[in-house]
Amino acid sequence: MTLTVNGEPKVIAAVTTVGNLLDHFGVSHQTVAVMVDGVIIAREHVGNTLLREGASIEIIRFVGGG
Amino acid sequence: MPILEDSPIQVGPYTFHSRLFVGTGKYASNTLMQDALAASGTELVTVALRRVNLSRSDEPSLLNFVPPSVKILPNTAGCYTVEDALLAADLARTAGIGDLIKLEVIADSMLLWPDPILTLQATERLVAKGFTVMVYTTPDPILAKHLEDAGAAAVMPLGSPIGSGQGIIDIEAIYRIKERVTRVPVVVDAGIGGAADAAVAMEAGADAVLVNTAIALAKNPAAMAEAMKWAVIAGRQGYLAGRMPKRRVAEASSPESGRVEAYGGL
Incomplete structure (x- = not known):
């Protein structure tokens, strides 16, 4: 499946849901937020939101800031 | 222990005993930050929201280095529009941090100066969406009042540029x-360079x-x-103690009467 993840084009096999994608990149599901095509995915729906070909995904976390 | 009893600071539904x-x-490292947070005695720390670095996605979360008793205050740093600030706040809430948000809507990248008009608009929108909004603002007294009236939970004027x-x-x-x-706390945010600056603000x-x-850069x-x-x-105690009024000219600390004068003096 061809996706854009955090602005980078990616070809990733064997992912069907947003949760799979987090697991693929080794990102903890805790304290991250995910947007698919500009829509924020509620935490309880990360595991069952299906990815579609060409989708743009943003995976956001907390970093140091003032 | 402070000599004068102080009340905790209330930000919306949240209570903090430390005013720092x-x-x-x-910070040069997460452990340096961890030690500094512990030494500060703070109960509220700001964080930013950014994309996960996909090539380093297994690095530990910053939140692992923040004491669990400390409340997290996500910011909207880097937002230049109302819509971006609203999105950042929604993302922070989705990430499971809650409804507390530090609103920054910046107008000028060199000064990181808040946009007064967009900041007020974003405050109104975030309050309507149920956020507890701590608002980074210019040190303008009228805007500060507008922000309070718009429902800000804290008004945070800059001391000097971030x-x-x-x-x-x-x-x-x-x-x-x-x-x-x-009706809401005033928090001096940005520009403090040394301990004396913090004391001056509190005083x-x-x-x-x-x-x-x-x-972080000490x-x-x-x-x-x-x-x-x-x-x-120190600054807070000085404020509670009641500072003396300033005068344009001297007022002697020693009695004016009964002065010792050399023989033949005036």
């Missing part, structure tokens, strides 16, 4: 804002200060964090 809020940016360490350039602005914003009546760079961040803790207490 601390940022988590710019990260500049110039201190409180216009201390009168803090007095002016405190005289007008009476002027600020309810709290928010410090990041002055601690030679010894933990020691500076502790210095800031005591400076905030």
Whole structure:
């Protein structure tokens, strides 16, 4: 499946849901937020939101800031 | 222990006993930050939201280095529009941090100066969406009052530009804002460079200060964090004690009568 993840084009096999994608990149599901095509995915729906070909995904976390 | 009993600071539904809020940016390492947060005694720390670095996605979460008793205050740093700020706040809430948000809507990339009009608009929108909004703002007394009226949970005027360490350039602005914003805390945010700056802000009546760079870029961040803790207490106690009025001319501390004068003197 061809996706854009955090602005980078990616070809990733064997992912069907947003949760799979987090697991693929080794990102903890805790304290991250995910947007698919500009829509924020509620935490309880990360595991069952299906990815579609060409989708743009943003995976956001907390970093140091003032 | 402070001599004068102090009340905790209330930000919306949240209560803090420390009047020092601390940022988590710019530390050389997470452990240096962890030590500084502990030394500061803070109960509220700011964080930013950014994309996960996909090539380093297994690096530990910043939140692992923040004491669990400390409340997290996500910011909207880097937002230049109302819509971006709303999106950042929604993302922070989705990430499971809650409804507390530090609103920054910036107008000028060199000064990181808040956009007064967009900041007010974004405050109204975030309050309507149920956020507890701590608003980074220009040191303008009228805007500060508008923000309070719009439902801000704290009004946070800058002392000087973010990260500049110039201190409180216009201390009168803090007095002016405190005289007008009476229902929610006034937090001096940005510009504090040294412990004395924090004390000056608190002595002027600020309810709290928010410090990041002055601690993170100190030679010894933990020691500076502790210095800031005591400076905030000293300034606060000075405020509670009631500062003497300023005078244009001298007023002798020693009695004017019965002065010793050489023989033949006046």
